[in-house]
Amino acid sequence: MYKYKNTKIGLVKGDITKMETEAIVNAANNTLLGGGGVDGAIHRAGGPIILEQCKKIGGCPTGEARITTAGNMPSKYVIHTVGPIYKDGTKGEDKLLYNAYYNSLKLAKEYKLRTIAFPSISTGAYNYPKEEASKIALQAAMDFIDRENEINEIYYVLFSNEDYNLYKDLLEKNNLEKA
Numbered sequence: 001m002y003k004y005k006n007t008k009i010g011l012v013k014g015d016i017t018k019m020e021t022e023a024i025v026n027a028a029n030n031t032l033l034g035g036g037g038v039d040g041a042i043h044r045a046g047g048p049i050i051l052e053q054c055k056k057i058g059g060c061p062t063g064e065a066r067i068t069t070a071g072n073m074p075s076k077y078v079i080h081t082v083g084p085i086y087k088d089g090t091k092g093e094d095k096l097l098y099n100a101y102y103n104s105l106k107l108a109k110e111y112k113l114r115t116i117a118f119p120s121i122s123t124g125a126y127n128y129p130k131e132e133a134s135k136i137a138l139q140a141a142m143d144f145i146d147r148e149n150e151i152n153e154i155y156y157v158l159f160s161n162e163d164y165n166l167y168k169d170l171l172e173k174n175n176l177e178k179a
């Protein structure tokens with residue numbers, strides 16, 4: 001566990017659907033109608049109620065976020081956000097990825113949720129370079145904490161050892177306090 005100001009920042013290696021945080025974040029696509037990777041895992045674990053609610057929402061622009069319940073998962077809510085498909089880095093991908101993280105945190109705040117878990121958005125099927133993406137994920141969290149200071153725990157849930165080690169190095173480099 002690490003700490004930035006009053007917020008704990010934790011790394012978990014494994015499956016985000018098992019997280020007991022109040023919110024887990026889904027790396028969804030614009031339709032919100034389900035997909036592969038973490039999106040598929042969340043819909044499978046949560047059950048059909050999530051898709052029902054997503055259909056009513058009717059989609060989500062890249063960089064924005066929407067919320068549903070978490071169905072059968074231990075978490076209370078799923079925050080569905082859409083990261084950019086990485087092309088060559090000149091199409092505003094960085095800002096869109098930043099917005100996906102930041103707007104997820106804003107939505108959590110609106111719902112008074114104090115603990116949240118993120119997957120590594122856009123770095124699977126959407127091909128975002130992992131190291132760049134991890135820096136953006138942390139920057140968005142730190143900026144949110146600087147401005148809003150209203151979240152108690154943020155977890156990054158990494159599926160592979162490689163991703164886990166990348167985040168570990170990143171947090172060490174940023175001199176975050178150990179908690």
Ligand code: ADP
Binds near residue numbers: 016027083
């Ligand atoms: P995107 O389309 O935004 O790139 P993906 O789901 O393809 O999203 O990949 C995002 C990341 O989520 C990848 O690092 C992938 O390994 C990881 N991932 C896949 N399944 C899970 C899961 N159940 N829990 C956490 N992370 C997962």
